[in-house]
């Protein structure tokens with residue numbers, strides 16, 4: 277199968293995404309380092325610094341598309357192990373790797389792993405102080421629906437943070453990035469994971485994701501206030517922030 281550069285219908289999209297992450301789960305963490313030249317660590321650190329979780333045991337966060345736990349582990353650490361939360365992902369293989377990592381870190385008491393869809397969160401309204409999603413929302417077929425769900429499960433005063441690949445807003449860097457992502461990333465995928473197609477699909481999904489301003493408008497439409505964004509590394513990634521007031 278080739279997920280290459282064809283148009284994928286919404287219904288079909290989730291099936292392809294699931295297939296990609298089942299295939300890469302075990303090697304996901306190393307692939308992340310290779311693909312982003314280690315930069316994803318800096319961006320994720322910056323995201324959790326922006327969140328600034330309080331050292332309070334009643335602080336509860338939801339990390340959607342949490343995969344192997346990178347964001348959740350950082351939040352627990354930043355709260356001095358006080359915060360607790362849910363790592364939610366549609367893919368059991370990714371969650372399995374995450375749960376194992378959580379055990380090794382001694383974070384099991386802080387974290388719960390839930391297999392579910394970002395479009396239909398299995399939680400009551402007003403249940404969380406923070407909703408985070410990193411490099412996940414572009415994979416969700418109905419982004420508006422996922423944003424409305426984020427709004428619903430947050431408490432008043434709750435924070436929404438979304439880290440995602442975005443539109444490079446720096447000359448020259450945009451060309452280098454294009455060359456790397458269209459040729460380099462699938463090639464590295466083939467080298468390390470034995471397959472280029474899943475990575476081609478991922479590169480394509482980044483291209484289709486709305487640019488910074490447009491995504492900010494979508495977040496506002498879902499009901500959020502004080503929507504803003506910060507570019508990281510010239511816009512290769514961007515952090516969108518918003519509040520439920």
Ligand code: SAM
Pocket residue numbers: 290293294297340341342343344345346347364365366367370392393394395409410411412415416417
């Ligand atoms: N947040 C992690 C990180 O930053 O390392 C994982 C990001 S990984 C690129 C994207 C994740 O989104 C995958 O684990 C995938 O299974 C998950 N995902 C895709 N579609 C989803 C959906 N509809 N609902 C929840 N998770 C989804």
